[in-house]
Amino acid sequence: MASGGQPRIGNHAIDPLSPVRGVVGGGLNAFTARPLAADAPPGLAVVCRTQHPPRLRAIERLVMEDDIPHLMRPLGQDVVAWDGGEARLIVYPLPPGPPLLPRDERRPPLREGDLIQNVVRPIGMVLSTLGDLGIVHRGIRPDNLFRPTSGGPAMLGEAWALPAAFAQPAVVEPPSSALCLPIGRGEGTMGDDLFALGVTLVALATGVWPMAGLDDASATRAKLERGSLVAILAEHRLPGGLVTLVRGLLAEDPDHRPSPAELAGWPGSARTRSVSARPVRKATRPLPVGPAQPRDIHSLAATLGTHWAEGVAAVRSGAVAVWIERALGDGQLASRLREAIEDETGAVDPLVLDTLLCRTIALVDPRAPMFWRGTALMPDALGPVLAEAVLSRGDHPLALGDLEDLIDSLAIGGWATACGDRYVDPVALERMSRQYRLIRRSSAMGSGTERLLYQLNPALPCLSPLLGGRMATTLPALLRALEAAAPALPAGTLPLDRHIAAFIAVHVDGRLDGELAAAGESGSVAEAAVSAIGVFAALQRMHRGGAMPALGRVLGDLAAPMARSWHEKARRERAVAELSRVAASGDLGSLYGLLADPGLRQRDQAGFAAAALSSAEAARAIAAVAAGRGRRAAEASRIGGGIAQGAALVVLALTLLSVAGH
Secondary structure (H helix, E strand, O other), X not given: OEHHHEOEEOOEEEEEEEEOOOOOOOOOEXXXXXXXXXXXXXXXXXXXXXXXXXXXXXXXXXXXXOOOOOEOOOOEEEXXXXXXXXXXXXXXXXXXXXXXXXOOOOOOOOXXXXXXXXXXXXXXXXXXXXXXXXOOOOOOOXXXXXXXXXXXXXXXXXXXOOOOOOXXXXXXXXXXXXXXXXXXXXXXXXXXXXXXXXXXXXXXXXXXXXXXXXXXXXXXXXXXXXXXXXXXXXXXXXXXXXXXXXXXXXXXXXXXXXXXXXXHOOOOOOOOOOOOOOOOOOOOOOOOEOOEOOOOHHHHHHHHHHOHHHHHHHHHHOHHHHHHHHOOOOHHHHHHHHHHHOOOOOOOOHHHHHHHHHXXXXXXXXXXXXXXXXXXXXXXXXXXXXXXXXXXXXXXXXXXXXXXXXXXXXXXXXXXXXXXXXXOOHHHHHHHHHHHHHHHHOOOOOOOHHHHHHHOOOOOOOOOHHHOOOOOOOHHHHHHHHHHHHHHOOOOOOOOOHHHHHHHXXXXXXXXXXXXXXXXXXXXXXXXXXXXHHHHHHHHHHOOOOOOHHHHHHHHHHOHHHHOOOOOHHHHHHHHHXXXXXXXXXXXXXXXXXXXXXXXXXHHXXXXXXXXXXXXXXXXXXXXXXXXXXXXXXXXXXXXXXXHHHHHHHHHHHHXXXXXXX
């Protein structure tokens, strides 16, 4: 923490009383970041939102890079005390001037030479560098380009404090991305950045945002029905040289768009390619789907996806295949549709029908996003969509149950296979789909939906209510949060729930899966507490954490019955006597050893088993002796009786002989 209560991130102190406006999109707040070192530039700090996780991997990669000209590159990021709690802040250099064209404003059009020299070439250099790093920008738009009022090269603004393309208006996104939830657009490709640059050039060359006055849905529908170039240009005219560039950037096929390297040397490095905005093929008559009347393939796919129940009915009835064959004259596509759905049109399971429609839409338009129950998203955006659904305070277009059904149905893999390998990697997505289902369906502690949530959102803090609102984004931070929260936990509460377990499992790459599962499968609270002690002791050892006396006391109290479970009297007495002291020391490794050292427990069990065996053998011996005594008494009685009877007979015989002799 810097002086005056200003948090410090790297070489900057953040002033929470000095907001910076008009620089960051998506509704995020930004504040002045004062440099603390001579070589640190003046900056601003963007405050992230938990429900919209930032692109942490890209941020960490860019922070390690040297300066990238013409880009507001992240200079540092951290979780700091903020506004009575904690928040993740990202520091950027201040832009060199105001935005080129704020939304809903008009500005004098920029000349073609100015656009090529100070926008196209600098942005081409930025995109080329980002491409080498394996990063896409996903934030190119007219109000996210900045330059001094005196002119000069433009600087491309920030795009990492929110999920990819979240802050982008639909008008600057390709139709497939514009159809998605803002949080569901995914990382995308360089082709998406190039398309956004094309729209931005139209805006700067005309002095007004394209499609001004249209909402996002109307702008997207216009691009689907008329083609992107025609819809965006509308009645505007561009200089001849710029038209060629814009036509290429707005090509429907991303493969036809110029590369960043070509932009950096435009026009000298431009390659000749056949790029054209071919008219969208229209059917002779529309296909009614609910209130919509689509006349082309792209509009049909979007209509089926956004009018879900009607779309299911239209596919099952065969109306879609008939319309494609007769009205569009595409018998080949109609045949593929019939073949793909023939085994499932009679299904009654809603989940099967949802999966059927998802695949059908991909067959109709392979460039369309993945639709699920009326909403579109890209598969790689599942993580941010899941986070928003879990954390949203109001209604969400895709409820958590809908997303779990999407995962369980393997819809991602089916969609990818239907798209074909030109647009996606079906093998990779099929494998990913099965992995997600396996994780989500597992009931083991450390798995389930919670594990997917953290696995797909590396910037997400642990959401366990046991932390009392403390923000833990790393394992050391989790241990500190648990230690701070432990004294306030209700009596009998195990400080390990499904969120904490899943967070740990993801951050240790599954190395504690067995221990976490054991905690969830324990037959008693005491056994679960011992398993939890083992998990936290491992983390304390891995990260060289300090003592955790508060957490130790809570776990020690819960695990007390296990101290009395030793069979060896001396060990049991020592464990009972030392439990409180070891727990209060905060050394969880020692606490675990006292209660559950696996080697000692094994010897204790073996000793007890040996003693039990000896006792059983002694009991059997005693029983055998007792049984032998009874048998001997009976035999003696039998033999004694025989002897007495024989003697009597002898006496009788002698008597008879004596009488006969007289």
